[in-house]
Amino acid sequence: MTERPRICTQVQVMFFDTDCGGVVHNIAYLRFIETARTLLAEKLGLSLREMAETQRYPVVVRTEIDYRRAAKLGDCLAIDGWLDEVARVRFWCAFRVTRVPDEALIAECRQMLALVQMPEARLLPLPPVWEQYRATSSE
Numbered sequence: 324m325t326e327r328p329r330i331c332t333q334v335q336v337m338f339f340d341t342d343c344g345g346v347v348h349n350i351a352y353l354r355f356i357e358t359a360r361t362l363l364a365e366k367l368g369l370s371l372r373e374m375a376e377t378q379r380y381p382v383v384v385r386t387e388i389d390y391r392r393a394a395k396l397g398d399c400l401a402i403d404g405w406l407d408e409v410a411r412v413r414f415w416c417a418f419r420v421t422r423v424p425d426e427a428l429i430a431e432c433r434q435m436l437a438l439v440q441m442p443e444a445r446l447l448p449l450p451p452v453w454e455q456y457r458a459t460s461s462e
Contacts, residue, residue: 328366345396359404
């Protein structure tokens, strides 16, 4: 099996990511993951420009997230993402959010996605080139 695509990006926790106590809102983690997933999509051949031109989009069907520790205002976070599993018409991406200085695990997330053709929202098969990623789970 071919090694599955991976990405790593970093974000700094800003005021708008936090509550009045300086703790990151749960929804902010999903925004961090959205950024990582967009970068991962690029590696999978799904560039933003191509999506806009073809109107084929990866759509989140399910999100599972476990919050392990609180991130706080000013923290630098690393978001690692990878293609975790590939089926016929859906795929799973996985993410780990860690605090950069001490590598503390902040959150783990898994998302199931499907490709759809807009505007009719028609489910599409995954690209044939993704067959190389099928078979065993990665992590």
